[in-house]
Amino acid sequence: MINPNDIKFYDVQTIESHSTGIVLTNGKIDSINENETKGSGIRALCGGSWGYTSLSGNKDIKSGIDDAKMLAKSMNSHSPKDEVDLSPSKIPKKISSPKPKISPSDITMEEKIELLREIEHYIKSEGLKSTTVSYSDSTSKVIYMNSEGAEVEYDIVRSGFSVSAVAGNENTIQSGRESKFDICGYEIFKKYDPFVAAKKAADTAKLLLDAKTPKGGNPKVILDQELAGVFTHEAVGHASEADLVLMNDSILKDKIGKTVAPDEITIVDNPMIYEFGYFPFDAEGSEPEKTILIKNGIMNEFMHSRETANRLGGTPGNARSQGYAQPHVRMSNTYIENGNSNFDEMLSEIKDGIYLIGSRGGQVNTGEGIFQFNAEMGYLIENGEITSPVRDVSLSGRTLDILKEIILVGNDLKINAGFCGKAGQTVPVSDGAPHIALSKATVGGI
Amino acid sequence: MGKINENIKDITEEIDEIISIMDNAISFAKKSSADEIEIFYAKSISTSVSFRNDKIESAKESVGSGFGIRAVVDGASGYSGTNISERLIDSVKAAIKAAESMDGDPMWKGLPEKSEYLEIPGLYDENVCNMKLEECVENTMNIIKGISSVDGVKPISGGFSRAVGINIIQNTNGVSAQKKATIVSASADASAESASDTSTAFDYGISRTFDISPLKIGENAAEMAKKSLNGDRIDSGKMPVIFHPFAFSSLIENTFAEAIDADNVQKGRSPLIGKIGEQIANPKLSLIDDATIPGKTGSCSFDDEGTPSQRTEILKDGILKTYLYDSTTAARGNTKSSGNGFKSSYGSVTSVDLSNLVIIYPKSDIIRETKSGIYVNSLIGAHTANAITGDFSVEVRNAFKIQNGEITKPVKSAMISGNIFDLLKNISGAGYDVKDVGGIITPSIKIEDISVIGSE
Structure with a gap:
């Protein structure tokens, strides 16, 4: 039959x-x-x-x-x-x-x-x-x-x-x-x-x-490498997964070739470097490739499986699964490349704001392009100097807005290991960034 | 067509063989150096059909099974797991070796003894077992149909699944028990677009029997996405917030549920240490962990250690009555297990978890009673709440302004911050819309004076 x-x-x-x-x-x-x-x-x-x-x-x-x-x-x-x-x-x-x-x-x-x-x-x-x-x-x-x-x-x-x-x-x-x-x-x-x-x-x-919870509002912020890495992963990375793009569930879906960030911003996903998200071939046996998601501020390419690569044009190599579960398009090691600023320059440029450090995790609604992440701790920046510690600070925003608010990119890239959840599966990943400064961000507090 | 899926896999197939393998391992264990041994077996068969956009994408049939072993030496439990039957005895040895490497626990009172279990009706439905692939496909099509029935809304993804599971527990104290259960679930993600805005929303349903409506779930998600379009900015300030069961359950799961886990209490990681007998919440609020409710997703006759299920009043009239316990924490706390020892998978360590958490508060028309505030359907980032302090600072999703007792305009992008224990004190109302969200059974909950931060 x-x-x-x-x-x-x-x-x-x-x-x-x-x-x-x-x-x-x-x-x-x-x-x-x-x-x-x-x-x-x-x-x-x-x-x-x-x-x-x-x-x-x-x-x-x-x-x-x-x-x-x-x-x-x-x-x-x-x-x-x-x-x-x-x-x-x-x-x-x-x-x-x-x-x-x-x-x-x-x-x-x-x-x-x-x-x-x-x-x-x-x-x-x-x-x-x-x-x-x-x-x-x-x-x-x-x-x-x-x-x-x-x-x-x-x-x-x-x-x-x-x-x-x-x-x-x-x-x-x-x-x-x-x-x-x-x-x-x-x-x-x-x-x-x-x-x-x-x-x-x-x-x-x-x-x-003894740290205080800051007042909620829309201050200038500096994100440390770990938190900026989580931002990269949540806000940009997930929306650059071609399966979500094809499902009409990504704010970046029509952005290839368009400027989405300042020209100092280049974001890549690279499974070949020996970080926690490394793999020698993906869940479809494909040799991985470095994918430049955003190149000098311009949306450049998405991450693909063999099916999405065929439908949208692109290179496979990002199909991943937890164990032997069903593969999905996933990130590997995702990071913002180094810019030119050093941390002291950032402090004096920001002058007054909040320095957010470490991550308790984050989440994104890729379709609307709205993300949230929680810092482990932070410090107030007053008159260009780090002053009192703060706790229980979260940051949220719209991916497309916040990328444009990046005013300085540090020269001190650091990559951290983590675990990423999607479609009910958890896989090892890493994400990273140098310090980045934002002209404003919504910070939750009292 | 229609001949393909005739051979529905039977969950009880091979079970006699599994029991004899387990009996054999128990006999081995009795002769070993371990004081006690527990062998846990879990098997599940699931069929799921998923869609992307308006097309069915794939069908999945998974058969998963494995053994979890726990060996007790001088009161310390060592664990191991395997899904390779031929390796079970080696796994038993690994668990014994692990237990022998540990510090003894003089408080340990032993694994559960053989006992009578209550039959909880409505947890297993033969019709779910016999559901054919065709029906799963049809149900999935109905989700798509439900979403597409709302003008201007498109399906993103989702699916329908049915599963049947069996657990067997045996230990060297004579426990030998078996439980079967079925589960049906449907989920829908939908996207609405206007000239200047995109909004998404989800809905899902989960049940022990097929009493959920895939069509309705699709419609709900679609309507919510459409209603959320073209949201307003909101001014920051303190205001009443009404949490839909999706939003409230996600906060409770990530904060309060951790705080009443006796393990966190005993290890100094809970803000509820020493608070038994104290008024910690609004006197009209009661919280009950109840594994004995017929037909609920968190119900069972016994937990994963073989302790009979029970109903436990955690919070009565705002007063904290007890924490939740498994065998280990019960021994250390000089009390009895509340039947809350669960494993996240066959090979994992047993730990304290909720069964069904029922949230009880007098119901009223809470939207009508609200002059000015917001209604929040779900949250983004609830898992980043601080489990140790109860503090949270999260983004709202599918939120709406409430003005003069009516839901008015959608809110685009706002954060809410607070502390779960302050929330429990400041509850001022509950709706009529009780929903079972993955074992947390709650109505919409209204809380006064929540800090809301609008984006500029």
Whole structure:
């Protein structure tokens, strides 16, 4: 009944993963968790319809492929629509994924616990109400194959730690948190000094006890690299994902070739640099490419999967998934390139305003181009100088307006690791920027 | 056509085999160095159909399953997980090794014992299990139809899904229990455009049985998007804010829910430490965690540790009565588990979570009673609220001005700031529109004197 030639494409992404997590709270090990999983996500395309199946454990992939094909065919006959064609995918020839210097499996559980205890003990002496140190590592093998004959794989190790501290007085309790994640092994603790991070978290918590909540309004602001990175990711990055553009859900959809920001602004997404969002090929087996989203203030290109690249014209390489879930167009390492200003020049230029530091996260409504993000802390800028600390500050705005309010771009780019949620899936990313100064922004406060 | 999906997968397939694998692991565990072992198994089968713009894009069928293992040594719990059945015994060993590496907990009172469980009606619907792909497609088409029925509004994305899940828990204290549940959900994102403005909105419905209307969900999203077009700027100031259940539940989930988690209380991370018995909210406000309500999305006969479900009064007449507990926190707090030990996935550590949180406040026509204020449908950035202090500063979405008891013009871009514990004191009304938003069951809530910041 069904012509087997109806299926024009299928692919299989298989992931085997081993992970360890340790949490130490208030001097005691709170939890240890070890997970070992294996599974496959399978897609098949028939006409303009996708069928998708997933299998967990040691299941027969062949039956999963058959099921995905049946789903695609069934969908195509239920609700036929325009043919979907896929842009050709460049399959990487040689994969040189970074190898860990110290494999997490070579370090005993006892040794890992001992280090976490030392880190916690180090800040314990600072008189805090609560402290938590967590560590995690994961080792994954990603295997990709498709009906065009591609067959590629890579191994990747990700590690990270975070330290959070809670300080309290009679009026309030406040927290500070520092985290470092990277594509590396146990050398994470050599790349980033955990004691410095722990001290910083503790200092932030204590400083915030006496910080004030600023008055809400529309002041001039300087964003530190981490917060400017979150702004880049939320306000510009998501709206530059071609699947959202095609869904008519992006404020940047008609902006290619148009000026959207000052000419000092260049924003790129680059999966090839060894930051937390790195991958040697994407969830469709495509070799990644650097995408220049905004070039000297002009909207330049979007990020694509093979399907969106074909529909809009562009280069695939940004299809990503959490584990073996269904791929979507996602960012990797997204950042604003360096400008010319140094921080002191920014302070004197801004004169009076707020300096916002660190991020508790953000969210964007890409269709309307409205975003919100929350700073971990900040300082008032008075007469060109940093003065009293502030807490509980959020910033919101319209992407297109706020890009135009950027008046200075720093020369001190820093990239931070993080996790990004979209379509119910979380993937590792990084985002970054130099310090940036805005002529005005809506700041929430009392 | 129509022959393709005849073989609906049966959730109970392979279950006998799984139980014998678990029995085998329990026998192994009894001979091991661990004091106690718990083996948790979860399996789900889901079918979802999604759309982009006005076209159905894909159909997805996922079968997921896996084991979570917990080993207790000297009162400390070590965890492991795997979705490879052949590796279960190795996982048990890994959990034991983890537990042995931990500090003992002298307060530990043991994993739950075998007990009787209440049958909660309405959590499993055979019709949902038997729902065919064709029906899922049709329901998805109806969401698109609902959106497109509103003039000038287009679908962005969304979909329909149905799932059936099974959980099995066994432990070395004799607990051996099984629960099945079904879930149906539909979601719609819609976009309205005028010459000078674009507005988007969403709606969704989630239920244990197919009693949601995909068409209506589509229409709701579309109407909300259309009504939100061409919004006004708003002057900053303090004013009453009415939170739609979407907006109120997202704040509660990110702040209050964390504060009543006994784990956060015991670790010094909750502003409600030492407040049991105190008046912390408006005396007309009560909050109840209740896993026993028939048919609700957060209901279950027992939690993920095998503790029987119960109804827990958290806040009664504004007075804080209790925190929520799992076995670990209950032992440390010298009390009993409230049946709130849940796992986010089979392989995760068990922690305290809400079942259904029911928000109770006398109902009235809160919009009519408001002279001047704003109505907020949902929030952008609720997850950035400070869980430790309850402070939040978020952007409003699909918000409207209220003037002389009527909803008037939409508001474009404004932030609201405050503290959840001040909000609970300043509640001044609740609407008639009770909604179950992913386990938080709340009407619209009116709060006085919220700081609203308009953009320039």
